[in-house]
Amino acid sequence: MLTISGTVAFDSIRTPLGSHSKLLGGSGMFASVAASLFAQPYLVSIIGQDFNPDYLAFLTSRKIDLSGIKRSDGLTFHWSGFYEKDMGQAHTLATDLNVLLEFDPLVPTAAHNSRVVLMGNFDPALQKKAILQFKKPELVVVDTMNFWIENSIDDVRAMLALADVLILNDQELRLLTGVDNVIKALPEAIALGPKRIVVKKGEHGALMYNGSDYFMCPAVPITELVDPTGAGDTFAGAFSGYLSTVPVWDELAFRRAVIYGILVSSHTVQGFSVDGIKSLTLDKLEAAFETYKSRSMLPTSL
């Protein structure tokens, strides 16, 4: 069983390839849709009265359990921002927290026995509060971002003490540890609690550190970058979704999980919102996995 908590949002986004308002967004939403390729996750979040019924129908169609989503009287969390040509960095125009201000994650009783738990990016104090509601989670995967590291470092640390796997990008790792060199920073991050660190490097792939050794993963060649929003969330969702289907978590399982993360997020960035992953299926993903292997490794027979 897999439970994901994080935000469900309206995203209004401008990239060099177009402008769209009130797209389906949010860390919990993106992660759940990615995870739903592998599993039927519970999603714990909050939405407002203005939330689009079509969006709810879409999430339901993905077999995501929405019983942990509170529908509140206020307005749905709304993020508005843009990306420049290189799309390396999101620029925020407005963050209307709205119902997020009253978010108090409540994990449905049916999900208390979740074996895998993913905390998408949101307030680390609430991430901790959510994690503590599970009876005996075997794998706690957490995401965070610069904003929380800069403004709520004590909460981040308390949350990380409960985590098994921390997923973040290279800049966030530097900020969290105060160490510029990513390789030197990894043991510092391990010292904060997680047994495993996954560093997302965008167009340069990902790097996993298990406390003693590395797994280095190149990215997928992409010709059409449309909108990077949700890339990191879907990485974490695919990573956790795949692992929730695996009986024993050996090094190989974690490596496969990283590759699924890279593959799914490479689809995410090729469309706005969930457009890039909506038509993705497990079959297509397995085919992409084989192509990835053929492009990134030496032939196994030699």
Added chain:
Amino acid sequence: MLTISGTVAFDSIRTPLGSHSKLLGGSGMFASVAASLFAQPYLVSIIGQDFNPDYLAFLTSRKIDLSGIKRSDGLTFHWSGFYEKDMGQAHTLATDLNVLLEFDPLVPTAAHNSRVVLMGNFDPALQKKAILQFKKPELVVVDTMNFWIENSIDDVRAMLALADVLILNDQELRLLTGVDNVIKALPEAIALGPKRIVVKKGEHGALMYNGSDYFMCPAVPITELVDPTGAGDTFAGAFSGYLSTVPVWDELAFRRAVIYGILVSSHTVQGFSVDGIKSLTLDKLEAAFETYKSRSMLPTSL
């Protein structure tokens, strides 16, 4: 047989880890020392009367054939520059071309039958002139840089028409093709002549394109970046040196060559000048190759 042409230089360099003047440098020198791990290359270049006998003795000790190096009356080519903290970009303080102004590469007769030819970075008109001196080279590998693409694009194009493999970094590829997206730029570079493009991405590894498919290679985890000078040259040298030992160049051979390039250049950047690769041996390199494989691929048994 392998012949390399390129510069032999004095490098005066400042990085956050130290300052050194008149270090042994130059594209041909770096490439030859890297290639000498695999083969006994001819080096075609020019030096001045002031060139350090110790440096010559070092090159001879590496079994590099120096009969193609002209010793001229002037002063040795001298590059002076510095790197900022992130070491992503070299900043030039002075370029004293000196004897390079009279460089007219003359390939020794004994090297005319070279099977593999590497043109390290120097004037593309002279690269072409050097290539044309070989009787029947089976593999012509070429390097170039921004300066020539910006100032001598016609010479670069004429030289590329004779090349089998072009090695360059991502920025240079963008500049050469006018295409921002690296993946889209690759076919454009192929259209200029080379059958294969190898894109160096520094701390993010490398990418090879053979006209129809990709080989994606992550970089080696490095904790101590001392001086990036020569990283690209030693990449090209190791790549070409390894290939000169291989009877048949199938896709696997080229993939191994890219990995040797990554491994050797990862040593180059851990010291000034050739300090990082001086103590490297083929045995150590093979061990590094196995470690690299174990860190970058799925176990072959699964």
